Amino acid sequence: MLRSIRSSILACAVLGMLTPLCALANTAAPPVTAPETAALKGAVPTAYARLRVWGFEVYDARLWTLPGFGASKFEQQPFALELKYLRQLEGAAIASRSIDEMRRVGTFTEAQEKSWLQAMRQLFPNVDRNDRITGLNWPGKGVEFWLNGQRLGWVQDPVFARLFFGIWLDERTSEPKMRLQLLQGLAP
Template sequence: MWSSSCSRRPEMARVLRLAMLAGLLAGLLVGAPCHAVGWRDELPQAVALGSGDLRWLGFRIYHATLWAGQRPFQPERPFALQLRYYRNISRERLVQASLDEMRRLGRANVDAATLTQWESKLTRAFTDVAPDDELIGVYAPAHGMRMYNRQGLLADIDDVPLARAFFGIWLDESTRDQGLRSKLLGTAP
């Protein structure tokens, strides 16, 4: 009796390992998102319209690139804004800087409850960044926006007013950095 059960142990262990592996794979597949793997999957025909660096007090903060499927830029159509960072910036600082700029542009002229919701959505969408990290925002008309990093989707935000206010930081006619806006739109000399 003992000898027959010992001879089956390696086979049983192999079957158990295979079953555990199958369970792990099934769990990964069931939990996998149903949307695009990366931002380029959303905008396969997009080309870089323009790019430039944001500087503050002479320090480079990030390199921005505007991607769209058509020239000239049409803000009512899907587009992506890719930011590649030169410095360490916390998620909290990114969120507060974004909200401050939206307020300054008058885009965040909303009630306190909405502003709190926007802060919560942006906090879930952003990550801390380090040099060479990227955050990519994709504007989806009639939906809102999706935020990505190099690993994939960070957040799907179903909020058109927030998306418009957010992308206005760079693309609004009253943006703080007119030179960067012109470079992004491809209109800089």
């Protein structure tokens, strides 16, 4: 009987010591702030959404948003879109595909297309697996691009920013399931 009581006390003591450790282990860690999202103080990342094209995995995307972010007016709010590449791609191909997708969500002139394509080709490097390109939306200003925590540069044009981020966030996107995944849990 005494042995049983001692065992129970020991078990309670061990559980008592482990309970705080278990609670710490189950606590969500705060998001890691990369240099590119540091200016968005308080931004929280969404879960990743994966882009697959013809069975090939291309990238994982996620948004970094501030409290109160509303999807219907995304262009009017600061946020970041991070793309983590799952394969090698040429920067020029990324730029060309971006123009094609921007055309799907809005209209622009040939002069705008030429200017934007040139800017993206200068900014977007060839990427390898696990490279991250992050675009920050600065309302009324444009898009600031980063690669793996290193600043690439700007496209200072709010129309470009709206159409570029519209590739993922506009209702006319070619990837509506990805859009829903990115916006899950955020205000409409």
